[in-house]
Amino acid sequence: MIRLSGITPSGHIQLGNHLGAIRRWAAEGGPEDLYFVSDMHGMTTTHNPARLRSLAAEQLAMLIASGIAPERVFVQSDIARELGALTWILECTCSYGEAARMIQFKEKSKGQAGVRLSLLTYPVLMAADILLQGAGEVPVGEDQRQHVELARALAKRFNGTYGDVFTMPKAVLPPSGARVKDLADPTRKMSKSARDEVGVVFVLDEPDQIRRKIRRAVTDGGTRPVFSPETRPGMANLLEILAACTGGKPEVLAEHFPSYGALKEAVAEAVIEELRPVREGTVALLADPAELDRVRKAGAARAAERGEHRLSSALRLIGGN
Structure with missing residues (x-):
């Protein structure tokens, strides 16, 4: 069974990320487990494009340097065409009400002017991440469980309406990792996006x-x-x-x-x-951009190939192709 885990380049990876997740991925990950840098998720709010690009490369290098096999990693935006097409298909399967009642959308959009549409549709993109790769399990915290449940609901609805294409994913709580707190304020978690x-x-x-x-x-x-x-x-x-x-x-x-x-x-x-x-x-990897680019292109090719038959089947069944 494929397990899919992602990390968003919202900041430099910190000790808590390493001890609580990445080290465990490297040590305990199964031969079919997949890990990706979710840089497109970092575009839902105001961001610096150059910094996002740099952080994505840094995180890819760090996943590999941590001991995760290169064939198990990829960068999300490298398969943007495939994800964009599947996201549209899933948006045609999802209702506005389902997207609007996502808790994270409600919290992040509260009191904000000019909220980006991508903040509303981001859970559908996350569903595309999961369903394109055929993931059966998605280790997430409680804050992301609702999004995985939406992916499951969309997979079930599509399969029942048009034909059996997608694996039914389920959210699983990852094993309890190190609970690393901020050294200056131990009442809060150590965070890669902390202002201080x-x-x-x-x-x-x-x-x-x-x-x-x-x-x-x-x-x-x-x-x-x-x-x-x-x-x-x-x-x-x-x-x-x-x-x-x-x-x-x-x-x-x-x-x-x-x-x-x-x-x-x-x-x-x-x-x-x-x-x-x-x-x-x-x-060392960041100092060898040619090697990192080679690994990145190979990861993108494998990720696109893994999802090709699901995307083409879904598009054909919904009326495309």
Whole structure:
């Protein structure tokens, strides 16, 4: 069964993305699993085209540098023609009411002037991402579950009305990964699109940058490291990061350090070593644009080929071709 996962280039990939998702994709992904850079999803709101293009290339390089097989990755916009055609077919299957009641559309469009139509139709594009590749499972968080359910509803409706073309996808919650919080504000998740980057460790940060950010991390007072997520969230965050990088248990690791300073140094070194091979591999790929372009074109060709028969069948059955 094909599992499909995507990552949107809304910012540089950070430690939470790596520990919570990408590292797991590389280690646990099955031979049919697919991973893509969803750069077209990043066009639904105001954005800088050059930055989007650069981030998409960076994320593709990082997925490969993390150990995901090149034949399992592609960039969404490289198959824009196929996705555009299937999105139109699915829009002709979807009602306005179905699109308008998506929770993310309601939240993101609330109080905004000049909301882009793409924000409304984006879930249909996501359905096209899923259905074109024949994905049976889509690991998503709760915020995206409704979109996968729409893809399933559209697949069922199309198959029942015109003919059996699409695999029926289902949303699955991914395995619980590392819950990495912002180092400066442990009440919120570490985010690649955070406005204030002082508490965010990016995968491509240099070692000295990582050390500085971790040394400045919030530690909630007290005298010794203690793992207490409810009362000491900053300290708990550091211990969970260390545990994710070393394979230990945060409550046990807390007992090994006599001071905050010693713990922070250990966390910094563990993070640096965890990210080193990914950072070096990504930098090397970005420095060889010809190789990265070759990998990217091959990924696009495979993605288009995987979906070709579904797209042509859907177009013929709905009245095209």
